[in-house]
Amino acid sequence: MSVVMPRSTLTRVRPDLSIPEVRTSSEWKLFLHFARSGRLLRDPDGPWQPKFMREVDMTQDKPCFLPKPAKGTVPLIEGRMVHQYQFSAKRYVSGTGRRSLWLPNGKDAEEIHPQFYISAEKLPPQAQDRFRLNRAGFCDITGQTNERTMLASRIPSGVVCGNKVPTLLFNGDPRNQQLYIDSWLAIVNSIPFDWLLRRVATTSVNYFLLLDLPMPSIQPNSKEGTTLAHLSEQLSLGRIADAWKRAEIRAEIDWRVLSAFGCDAKAMELLLEDFPLLDRAQPTLPGESRSTITKDLLLLRTAQHLGGVSRSRRDLWGERVAGAKSVGAVAYIPSHLAPTTKN
DNA sequence: ATGACATCTGCCGGGACACC
DNA sequence: GGTGTCCCGGCAGATGTCAT
Numbered sequence: 001m002s003v004v005m006p007r008s009t010l011t012r013v014r015p016d017l018s019i020p021e022v023r024t025s026s027e028w029k030l031f032l033h034f035a036r037s038g039r040l041l042r043d044p045d046g047p048w049q050p051k052f053m054r055e056v057d058m059t060q061d062k063p064c065f066l067p068k069p070a071k072g073t074v075p076l077i078e079g080r081m082v083h084q085y086q087f088s089a090k091r092y093v094s095g096t097g098r099r100s101l102w103l104p105n106g107k108d109a110e111e112i113h114p115q116f117y118i119s120a121e122k123l124p125p126q127a128q129d130r131f132r133l134n135r136a137g138f139c140d141i142t143g144q145t146n147e148r149t150m151l152a153s154r155i156p157s158g159v160v161c162g163n164k165v166p167t168l169l170f171n172g173d174p175r176n177q178q179l180y181i182d183s184w185l186a187i188v189n190s191i192p193f194d195w196l197l198r199r200v201a202t203t204s205v206n207y208f209l210l211l212d213l214p215m216p217s218i219q220p221n222s223k224e225g226t227t228l229a230h231l232s233e234q235l236s237l238g239r240i241a242d243a244w245k246r247a248e249i250r251a252e253i254d255w256r257v258l259s260a261f262g263c264d265a266k267a268m269e270l271l272l273e274d275f276p277l278l279d280r281a282q283p284t285l286p287g288e289s290r291s292t293i294t295k296d297l298l299l300l301r302t303a304q305h306l307g308g309v310s311r312s313r314r315d316l317w318g319e320r321v322a323g324a325k326s327v328g329a330v331a332y333i334p335s336h337l338a339p340t341t342k343n
Numbered sequence: 344a345t346g347a348c349a350t351c352t353g354c355c356g357g358g359a360c361a362c363c
Numbered sequence: 364g365g366t367g368t369c370c371c372g373g374c375a376g377a378t379g380t381c382a383t
């Protein structure tokens with residue numbers, strides 16, 4: 001299957017002329033639709049105006065790292081600790097470098113167990129004020145074929161991030177900063193944005209990649225923006241114990257972002273083809289080799305709210321979700337953070 | 344200061360083979 | 364024929380180095 005990509009069209013949606021990795025003409029059409037209906041993150045007239053920062057360098061600043069907390073030290077957040085809506089998803093156990101052992105942080109998501117601490121006084125100049133602010137951060141190390149490519153979370157004041165976790169703040173009214181952070185997190189952690197990122201990313205998420213991707217036309221301080229920010233906040237606070245309630249929030253964010261791009265369930269079906277590794281740790285439906293609970297739930301909710309597919313398809317997804325629930329599957333559980341079940 | 348790149352590790356599944 | 368074990372290679376996830 002070949003995809004025809006006129007140079008004039010490409011120039012408009014990819015000013016640097018880099019080729020997005022689309023496999024079919026339907027995917028290319030969808031990429032163009034997203035690009036035309038959204039606005040680049042870098043748009044000087046757009047709402048975001050992000051300010052990125054690399055805080056601590058894992059190589060250059062290594063001599064300052066301490067293995068234990070002490071008076072005046074702050075925890076160091078490394079790439080592997082950051083997951084979607086969680087800045088301390090893993091806790092350090094033992095070992096160093098590639099041989100270090102990390103385990104899922106489990107229920108106590110608010111407790112931070114880093115490998116290193118650093119004295120606040122020894123932080124590089126750019127991080128001196130930064131670490132006292134609430135901000136957003138993301139894991140730079142990734143892959144376009146990983147379960148998810150974009151892993152972004154709130155970074156609270158009082159911790160500092162390694163160079164594989166760039167942080168960002170948004171220009172504009174400082175009283176709205178948290179609103180901007182939370183709605184940005186909702187958007188970039190969504191399936192539609194992740195799909196876009198997977199078209200242009202390889203093994204790392206750098207500033208330019210993000211700046212040149214379209215954001216859905218959502219003003220953070222609009223009704224839509226605050227709805228997303230509120231949903232995102234609930235996930236970040238980690239106070240919702242019920243995993244299915246969290247899954248429903250994730251699905252709501254995903255269909256709302258897709259809706260802001262002006263698409264329906266038909267598009268969501270195409271997007272989800274690019275996420276084959278979801279739900280690896282979930283129990284399967286009888287006779288099937290792999291769980292598709294996230295896909296089924298998200299398609300069901302998208303169809304219910306945005307339409308775009310026949311009633312019979314929608315009903316099928318409804319039955320699959322009910323069936324998966326009855327065997328104990330939960331949607332939106334990252335496979336390597338799932339509780340390990342030994343049978 | 345930054346992104347590209349090489350390479351490492353754990354994990355998993357398939358194939359070959361031995362043994363019951 | 365069925366089952367257990369070992370090896371190998373691919374994949375996912377991660378990290379350090381180097382050129383610019």
